[in-house]
Amino acid sequence: MPSTDYPGFIYALLLAVGGLMGGIRRGSIVSLVAGVGSGAIAAYGANRVSNNNLDVWPSLSISVALLILMSYRFVVTGKFMPAGMVMTLSLLSAIRYAILIA
Structure with missing residues (x-):
């Protein structure tokens, strides 16, 4: 029986919250839609x-x-936030999922 994918849900939550923060702090509709949308797909x-x-x-x-x-x-x-952080989290997530199907 499969178990709940807690790391995947945490990744999704971080993406959505990051998009929400970008939307609120910078007034960027693109950040809001992209972050929440990618968070929804990840969830x-x-x-x-x-x-x-x-x-x-x-x-x-x-x-x-x-x-x-x-x-x-x-x-x-060259800025770690937010691009470097999302890059790092996405790399870890991709490795994790690739290992699951290997």
């Missing part, structure tokens, strides 16, 4: 993994997409 993926340990594709896909996007933003801006 959906975590729910799928909670029901079946091998159903990692939504979670792995959003993690890899954010890893690529935020790696680029980190290289361009």
Whole structure:
């Protein structure tokens, strides 16, 4: 019986809260929509993994997409927050999900 994907839900929550903070602090609608949207996709993926340990594709896909996007933003801006932090969390998440299907 699969167990609850707590790390996946925490990752999703951090993405959503980060998007919410970007929306509120900077008035950025793009940050708000992107953060909350990617958090929702990650939460959906975590729910799928909670029901079946091998159903990692939504979670792995959003993690890899954010890893690529935020790696680029980190290289361009050189700022750890928020790009470097999301890049790091996405890398750890992608590795974790890749190990689950290996």
